Amino acid sequence: xxxxxNAKIPEGNISEKWTNHKFNMKLINPANKRKYxxxxxxxxxxxxxxxxxxxxxxxxxxAFTYHDxxxxxxxxxxxxxINAAKNYQNDGDSVYRLFYDTVKGGDxxxxxANVYRLAEVSGNIMDQCVAQGVPFxxxxxxxxxxxxxxxxxxxxxxxxxxxxxxxxxxxAYSALSRQVGKEKVKLHTHKxxxxxxxxxGIAKGIITRDLLTGEIESHSAHAVILATGGxxxxxFLSTNAMNCNxxxxxxxxKKGALFANPCFTQIHPTCLxxxxxxxxxxxxxxxxxxxxxxxxxxxxxxxxxxPNDIPEEExxxxxxxxxxxxxxxxxxxISSRSAKEVVDDGRGVKGGEAVYLDFxxxxxxxxxxxxxxxxxxxxxxxxxxxxxxxxxxxxxIYPAPHYTMGGLWVDYNLMSTIxxxxxxGEANFSDHGANRLGASAxxxxxxxxxFVIPYTIGNYxxxxxxxxxxxxxxxxxxxxxxxxxxxxxxxxxxxxHTVDELHKKLGRxxxxxxxxxRNEKRLNEAIDEIRNLREEFWKNVKVVxxxxxxxxxxxxxxxxxxxxxxxxxxxxxxxxxxxxxxxxFREEYQTEDGxxxxxxxxxxxxxxxxxxxxxxxEHHKEPLEFEYVKLATRSYK
Amino acid sequence: MSDGRINLKLKIWKQSGPNFPGSFADFEVxxxxxxxxxxxxxxxxxxxxxxxxxxxAFESDCREGICGTCGLVINGxxxxxxxxxxxxxxxxxxxxxxxxxxxxxxxxxxxxxxxDLIVKRSxxxxxxxxxxxxxxxxxxxxDANAILIPKEKAAExxxxxxxxxxxxxxxACKNASAMLFVSAKxxxxxxxxxxxxxxxxxxxxxVKVMDDLGFGSCTNTYACEAECPKGISVRxxxxxxxxxxxxxxxxxxxxxxx
Numbered sequence: 075x076x077x078x079x080n081a082k083i084p085e086g087n088i089s090e091k092w093t094n095h096k097f098n099m100k101l102i103n104p105a106n107k108r109k110y111x112x113x114x115x116x117x118x119x120x121x122x123x124x125x126x127x128x129x130x131x132x133x134x135x136x137a138f139t140y141h142d143x144x145x146x147x148x149x150x151x152x153x154x155x156i157n158a159a160k161n162y163q164n165d166g167d168s169v170y171r172l173f174y175d176t177v178k179g180g181d182x183x184x185x186x187a188n189v190y191r192l193a194e195v196s197g198n199i200m201d202q203c204v205a206q207g208v209p210f211x212x213x214x215x216x217x218x219x220x221x222x223x224x225x226x227x228x229x230x231x232x233x234x235x236x237x238x239x240x241x242x243x244x245x246a247y248s249a250l251s252r253q254v255g256k257e258k259v260k261l262h263t264h265k266x267x268x269x270x271x272x273x274x275g276i277a278k279g280i281i282t283r284d285l286l287t288g289e290i291e292s293h294s295a296h297a298v299i300l301a302t303g304g305x306x307x308x309x310f311l312s313t314n315a316m317n318c319n320x321x322x323x324x325x326x327x328k329k330g331a332l333f334a335n336p337c338f339t340q341i342h343p344t345c346l347x348x349x350x351x352x353x354x355x356x357x358x359x360x361x362x363x364x365x366x367x368x369x370x371x372x373x374x375x376x377x378x379x380x381p382n383d384i385p386e387e388e389x390x391x392x393x394x395x396x397x398x399x400x401x402x403x404x405x406x407x408i409s410s411r412s413a414k415e416v417v418d419d420g421r422g423v424k425g426g427e428a429v430y431l432d433f434x435x436x437x438x439x440x441x442x443x444x445x446x447x448x449x450x451x452x453x454x455x456x457x458x459x460x461x462x463x464x465x466x467x468x469x470x471i472y473p474a475p476h477y478t479m480g481g482l483w484v485d486y487n488l489m490s491t492i493x494x495x496x497x498x499g500e501a502n503f504s505d506h507g508a509n510r511l512g513a514s515a516x517x518x519x520x521x522x523x524x525f526v527i528p529y530t531i532g533n534y535x536x537x538x539x540x541x542x543x544x545x546x547x548x549x550x551x552x553x554x555x556x557x558x559x560x561x562x563x564x565x566x567x568x569x570x571h572t573v574d575e576l577h578k579k580l581g582r583x584x585x586x587x588x589x590x591x592r593n594e595k596r597l598n599e600a601i602d603e604i605r606n607l608r609e610e611f612w613k614n615v616k617v618v619x620x621x622x623x624x625x626x627x628x629x630x631x632x633x634x635x636x637x638x639x640x641x642x643x644x645x646x647x648x649x650x651x652x653x654x655x656x657x658x659f660r661e662e663y664q665t666e667d668g669x670x671x672x673x674x675x676x677x678x679x680x681x682x683x684x685x686x687x688x689x690x691x692e693h694h695k696e697p698l699e700f701e702y703v704k705l706a707t708r709s710y711k
Numbered sequence: 712m713s714d715g716r717i718n719l720k721l722k723i724w725k726q727s728g729p730n731f732p733g734s735f736a737d738f739e740v741x742x743x744x745x746x747x748x749x750x751x752x753x754x755x756x757x758x759x760x761x762x763x764x765x766x767x768a769f770e771s772d773c774r775e776g777i778c779g780t781c782g783l784v785i786n787g788x789x790x791x792x793x794x795x796x797x798x799x800x801x802x803x804x805x806x807x808x809x810x811x812x813x814x815x816x817x818x819x820x821x822x823x824x825x826x827d828l829i830v831k832r833s834x835x836x837x838x839x840x841x842x843x844x845x846x847x848x849x850x851x852x853x854d855a856n857a858i859l860i861p862k863e864k865a866a867e868x869x870x871x872x873x874x875x876x877x878x879x880x881x882x883a884c885k886n887a888s889a890m891l892f893v894s895a896k897x898x899x900x901x902x903x904x905x906x907x908x909x910x911x912x913x914x915x916x917x918v919k920v921m922d923d924l925g926f927g928s929c930t931n932t933y934a935c936e937a938e939c940p941k942g943i944s945v946r947x948x949x950x951x952x953x954x955x956x957x958x959x960x961x962x963x964x965x966x967x968x969x
Contacts, residue, residue, distance in 0.1 A: 142833065143832065201853065204905070248844035251843055349746070352742065353746070357775055358775075575761075
């Protein structure tokens with residue numbers, strides 16, 4: 075029987091848990107902090123904020139990124155904003171409401187205590203970023219401005235035009251730069267983590283490949299932090315950046331870290347539709363557009379008319395029709411699935427895979443200038459990519475993989491099932507349940523990095539007193555040669571299929587069978603197909619070039635090899651969860667009107683998978699208890 | 712043309728490493744006009760790889776014009792012929808069937824070529840390490856709304872902060888000057904109350920490192936602004952020069968150690 079995981083949630087009332095825990099945790103004397111080495115992998119919002127904050131505290135930090143600079147991480151592309159329960163708008167917001175909205179938005183599959191802490195520190199994040207000089211949007215009186223986002227009825231989203239992620243990341247990168255300048259953080263660029271080193275069950279370091287020289291290197295530390303983002307690129311086409319990958323967390327998983335809720339993936343409703351086979355990447359259009367844009371399709375199947383020729387009475391504003399209280403601002407999972415429904419019904423744009431996002435009424439009501447001021451840069455992006463002008467012609471949008479709520483399992487301290495291995499941001503599973511609300515990813519990344527890990531890692535170091543293992547220890551040597559062998563193997567196969575061809579094939583299986591709507595039959599097919607494809611990969615992949623020096627094909631090959639294992643686990647997890655919740659929609663489990671049918675009786679738990687051998691996992695559960703937010707059918711009607 | 716696809720001749724810079732000579736290599740591609748420029752290169756590379764040939768090395772990441780990773784000189788212009796976009800946002804509908812396209816890396820003394828179209832831009836980061844921040848630690852800061860900032864000041868600061876650190880300004884400048892990049896960061900903070908305490912120290916530190924790293928001087932040609940994918944204004948350079956001058960006048964002794 076499966077083990078019950080211990081989340082180490084502190085005692086007490088939910089509003090006091092974090093405060094009490096902070097008091098009860100052990101501290102490290104300021105003079106002793108410099109005796110500790112900490113590795114941080116990834117320099118996005120979570121990684122950069124963690125590395126900077128730990129450096130400020132006095133720890134010796136080594137930060138790693140595969141980019142040429144810490145500023146390139148994909149957090150930079152987040153557009154819309156960041157939530158904080160400041161209640162500056164006097165519209166009834168509070169820490170409790172943000173907590174409530176996030177648990178409900180996550181379809182009751184997240185851990186209450188973590189979510190409450192996230193809401194609790196959300197205000198501190200805003201204070202911190204403003205103090206760093208992040209230029210947020212402001213009102214005429216000089217105060218911060220807010221906008222609304224999906225899944226909330228208050229305005230709590232702070233923003234910097236459509237480039238909030240960029241400004242927050244540059245803020246964290248600035249703080250990190252300051253520590254690099256002071257030599258408290260040693261920054262390793264162009265280095266990709268390929269293995270976690272575990273000695274006697276405890277995380278002791280990592281193995282990296284220098285992407286410029288090809289050198290495989292060992293790095294040891296008292297603790298390792300992974301902040302390496304999500305795995306939506308398993309679908310090949312997603313809104314993730316080209317280099318986003320699962321390798322760091324996947325290899326840690328294979329070293330013993332349990333992987334939680336891998337099937338919880340977010341398909342974002344407002345992305346640009348696919349243009350053709352040569353496409354490498356999908357572009358997101360900020361959810362903030364749904365503040366003023368109305369989503370619709372024709373009431374007629376395969377309507378070949380131009381959108382502006384379709385009269386008002388023949389348009390179906392399906393989100394407003396189905397969800398009158400939230401309308402176009404319904405949460406992402408619901409909006410995406412509704413788009414799929416109308417497209418499956420043959421009512422997509424000209425019978426294809428797209429729906430309209432229309433600003434005509436907003437332009438008539440507020441004037442073109444007001445719309446331009448709010449969304450000008452997003453409209454320009456749209457026109458650059460598609461060649462259509464959204465002021466005259468509705469945008470065409472369609473859902474695309476965007477974010478993964480699943481990730482490595484962590485306890486309340488953000489420590490994985492491997493002692494000494496901490497996981498932050500999108501790479502962990504902790505706060506968003508089965509669906510993440512808009513503007514909450516930035517909040518979580520920075521909460522973990524600025525305000526959680528600086529406390530909890532100190533407690534680990536002070537209580538567990540881990541030893542530093544030298545980087546020439548046998549386990550490091552063994553793992554290093556393992557990676558060297560893997561690299562050689564990838565290059566020596568020299569088969570018939572390029573890495574991209576195989577990745578595209580995997581992406582199609584995942585999108586069609588482990589995508590927006592899943593069922594038992596297709597999930598089983600997906601498992602078979604992924605296994606076959608994995609076999610084909612190891613027989614027939616073609617990686618040109620050598621292991622020495624820069625080899626981008628080799629980098630991609632290693633990542634795709636990991637996706638070919640993760641994809642199978644995602645299908646397993648989706649198969650095991652015989653209910654529909656958030657981004658996980660099982661066709662067998664729906665209400666009469668096609669809404670997700672959750673099964674709290676049997677599935678109110680976190681699924682955490684332990685890697686046994688290739689294609690074999692043991693299933694563990696963390697039961698979820700809802701003491702504060704009453705379990706209810708999630709309704710946005 | 713077939714199925715609306717266009718045929719193109721490519722002349723792409725190939726260079727195996729920083730200490731090797733480079734040259735242009737010829738390629739031919741057929742591509743959908745809806746594809747982006749980098750998707751065109753992806754297709755080319757996939758073709759090369761399937762033939763067992765080495766692909767063209769180029770860097771990119773977000774493909775949305777915000778991470779600043781990509782950067783090619785296309786037909787002599789950094790980020791190509793369309794103003795105010797990054798290379799990844801350039802689409803093939805801007806080219807005609809049978810066009811010849813020249814593709815080169817960003818060239819500057821401070822940006823050595825790593826391979827083919829990839830250059831090393833760590834010099835930008837080194838300038839940031841010297842002073843591109845407000846010295847506040849995590850925690851212990853005032854409430855976010857305790858600092859009032861006029862809307863237009865915040866907007867002006869944002870416009871400077873929108874820099875993506877791609878290096879097109881350096882590649883566009885005949886002197887390979889980094890003044891637009893450095894002045895954008897200096898201005899972001901100089902325009903905000905949070906940046907005032909370190910305003911004059913910051914500008915001196917950042918300019919010193921910039922000079923040490925081999926970037927050229929600014930001769931006001933404004934090529935940087937013209938090629939900047941984010942439209943960063945040269946007024947930032949004027950502001951930085953003013954601050955630098957004030958810093959020097961304020962105290963001849965304020966020379967800072969870096």
